[in-house]
Amino acid sequence: MTEEKKIQKIISPREKHWVGNGFHVSTIFSMHSEEVESISPFLMMDHAAPKYFPPTRKKLGVGEHPHRGFETVTFAIKGEVEHRDSGGGGGTITTGGVQWMTAGSGVVHDEFHSRNFSQKGGDFEMIQLWVNLPSKFKMTSPRYQSLEAADFPVLDGANQEITVKVIAGSFGTVKSPVKTFSPINMYELNGPANAKLEIPLAEGSNTLVFQLSGRSSIEEKLLNKGNLAILSRSGNSLNLELEEESKVMILNGEPLGEPVAAHGPFVMNTRQELMEAFRDFQEGKMGQLVS
Numbered sequence: 001m002t003e004e005k006k007i008q009k010i011i012s013p014r015e016k017h018w019v020g021n022g023f024h025v026s027t028i029f030s031m032h033s034e035e036v037e038s039i040s041p042f043l044m045m046d047h048a049a050p051k052y053f054p055p056t057r058k059k060l061g062v063g064e065h066p067h068r069g070f071e072t073v074t075f076a077i078k079g080e081v082e083h084r085d086s087g088g089g090g091g092t093i094t095t096g097g098v099q100w101m102t103a104g105s106g107v108v109h110d111e112f113h114s115r116n117f118s119q120k121g122g123d124f125e126m127i128q129l130w131v132n133l134p135s136k137f138k139m140t141s142p143r144y145q146s147l148e149a150a151d152f153p154v155l156d157g158a159n160q161e162i163t164v165k166v167i168a169g170s171f172g173t174v175k176s177p178v179k180t181f182s183p184i185n186m187y188e189l190n191g192p193a194n195a196k197l198e199i200p201l202a203e204g205s206n207t208l209v210f211q212l213s214g215r216s217s218i219e220e221k222l223l224n225k226g227n228l229a230i231l232s233r234s235g236n237s238l239n240l241e242l243e244e245e246s247k248v249m250i251l252n253g254e255p256l257g258e259p260v261a262a263h264g265p266f267v268m269n270t271r272q273e274l275m276e277a278f279r280d281f282q283e284g285k286m287g288q289l290v291s
């Protein structure tokens with residue numbers, strides 16, 4: 001039987017802040033809030049809304065810093081992002097590409113607009129999402145998955161006009177090539193005004209709907225550009241209707257149900273593990289970037 005997931009809450013974007021000198025972001029949701037249980041296994045999402053950067057020879061972004069205990073997932077919606085980490089991962093993603101970095105036991109990395117993009121200048125838009133790791137995988141070896149737009153399967157269903165890019169998990173029988181450590185589905189939807197889509201989602205899973213552009217509605221409640229809807233765990237489907245031409249991101253996953261101890265660049269289960277993370281970083285155990 002189909003039962004719709006209900007909107008629990010709609011959040012408006014917070015004031016923008018700069019991350020380094022390259023990413024002018026609003027935090028869309030965060031584990032440092034009362035939503036920590038209803039966003040699990042996701043932790044945090046920053047959105048850099050479209051912004052024009054003039055050509056420059058400067059490196060724009062964030063210099064060397066560590067992470068442990070989770071994954072950083074970067075979506076280049078417009079423009080190019082360059083990354084390198086002490087686990088040996090690195091590369092550039094261009095429009096439509098995704099970098100899925102598992103920090104696991106710890107990496108040091110930096111994140112910049114690509115040199116090519118900086119020199120030409122242009123419109124830049126990106127999302128950075130933090131995905132939690134289940135306790136038993138927090139100290140897994142670092143891993144780096146780099147995907148171009150063409151690596152993701154796209155469903156353009158015969159009887160509906162909304163295309164579904166399957167970034168993680170699966171939609172029906174269509175599977176993403178991305179490897180995850182807990183059950184996660186991530187879809188980017190694009191479609192014209194008045195298009196509708198029913199999305200099957202697991203009973204008991206958490207679901208977040210982010211309106212990247214345009215306007216849509218769920219149960220006749222409006223989602224404007226920049227809004228995030230947090231849906232109920234109960235229910236096994238989502239009915240989305242586009243009020244305008246839209247781009248919508250859907251994040252869905254099985255809640256981890258484990259304590260979250262987060263400080264700065266580390267996300268563990270206990271305070272003691274956080275202190276160990278700071279100590280291990282200071283002792284150089286998360287490696288170094290080769291300059």
Ligand code: MN
Nearest residue numbers: 065067072111
């Ligand atoms: Mn980082």
